[in-house]
Amino acid sequence: MSDDVLSVIPADPWWRPGQEAADRAAALAAELAPMLDDDDEVEIDVSWHETVQFVDCYSNLMRITCPLCAGSIDLEWWQEFGDAHEDEGLSTLEVQVPCCSGSTSLEDLRFDWPCGFARFEIAIWNPNRTWFDDDELAALGAALGHPVRQIYAHI
Numbered sequence: 001m002s003d004d005v006l007s008v009i010p011a012d013p014w015w016r017p018g019q020e021a022a023d024r025a026a027a028l029a030a031e032l033a034p035m036l037d038d039d040d041e042v043e044i045d046v047s048w049h050e051t052v053q054f055v056d057c058y059s060n061l062m063r064i065t066c067p068l069c070a071g072s073i074d075l076e077w078w079q080e081f082g083d084a085h086e087d088e089g090l091s092t093l094e095v096q097v098p099c100c101s102g103s104t105s106l107e108d109l110r111f112d113w114p115c116g117f118a119r120f121e122i123a124i125w126n127p128n129r130t131w132f133d134d135d136e137l138a139a140l141g142a143a144l145g146h147p148v149r150q151i152y153a154h155i
Helices: 019-032 075-085 134-144
Strands: 004-010 043-055 063-065 094-096 103-105 110-112 116-125 148-154
Touching: 004 134, 019 043, 019 116, 019 134, 063 075, 134 148
Parallel strands: none
Antiparallel strands: 004 116, 004 148, 043 116, 063 110, 094 103
16 A cells, blocks of 8 residues: 655754644644545654655655756666665765766755655645645744745655
């Protein structure tokens, strides 16, 4: 069985909220994510990490493009990179890309479907919707106390 996960992360990968702000934003996310039926509540996981973690869109990822040369970045290279940093996270977002050997930030890679990097995440499992609209994202950011981005994963 597959799952869909709609994640909300801070726009700044290094930023983390306090508990009260996280609780407010998670409660709002629960309101905005409709239930599958009358008996099921949407499952929401709130996570804090010591290091920056990759927030993946999994099978939604179609391609990655380099911001320096506009070349394609091989998805196998990306998978190996992610596997190497899965347990300990990332201490820096700087990376040497394989396409042109240039140095750039992971945040600047162009992911086709959005992916992100964060030390904090609200993950809504099987939310019975896809993206939040701009007004909903702004409300989630206000509840959290920091602008947010969203990632939609199919696992």
